[in-house]
C-alpha cells in the first residue's frame with residue numbers, strides 16, 4: 502500500500518528501527534492485513550509513528566482511528582508524552598482530526614509525495 506504503487510519492491514518498507522519498534526496489525530478472519538502501523542522511540546519522551554496504512558477496501562470504517570489510538574496507548578504505556586510523524590499530504594487531515602498539529606514541511610518521498618511533519622502531546626488517559 503505504501504510502496505508497491507511507486508514500483509518499490511517488497512522489503513523496501515523495512516528500516517533499521519523495525520527490530521525494536523512496536524508493530525500493530527488489524528487482520529481479517531482469514532489473516533489478510535487490513536490495517537498496519539508502527540511506533541518507535543526517538544528519546545525519553547518522544548515517539549514516532551510510521552507506516553500507517555489501511556487497505557483500500559477497508560478505509561472509512563474507523564480502522565485508521567483505532568490503529569492510531571492503539572499506537573498512542575502503546576506510547577503512553579512506554580512512558581512517552583509526545584508523538585511525531587511525517588504525514589503524507591493526502592493524509593494530513595486525518596491526523597489533524599485526531600489532535601495532531603502541523604510543525605512544517607517534511608521530506609518529499611519518491612520525488613512526488615509531499616509530507617507534513619506533525620506532532621501531538623499525549624494526554625495521560627487512554628482513548629481506545
Ligand SMILES: CC(C)(COP(=O)(O)OP(=O)(O)OC[C@H]1O[C@@H](n2cnc3c(N)ncnc32)[C@H](O)[C@@H]1OP(=O)(O)O)[C@@H](O)C(=O)NCCC(=O)NCCS
Nearest residue numbers: 553554555560561562563564565566588589591592594595
Ligand atoms: C489515512 C488512512 C490511514 C485513514 O484510515 P481510515 O481507516 O480510512 O480512516 P477512519 O475510517 O478511521 O477515519 C477516521 C476519521 O478521519 C477522517 N479521515 C480519514 N481519512 C482522512 C483524510 N485523508 N483526510 C481527512 N480526514 C480523513 C474520516 O472521515 C473519519 O472522520 P469522522 O471522525 O468524521 O468519522 C487511510 O486512508 C490510508 O491508509 N491511506 C493511505 C496510506 C496513507 O496515506 N497512510 C498515511 C501515511 S502518513
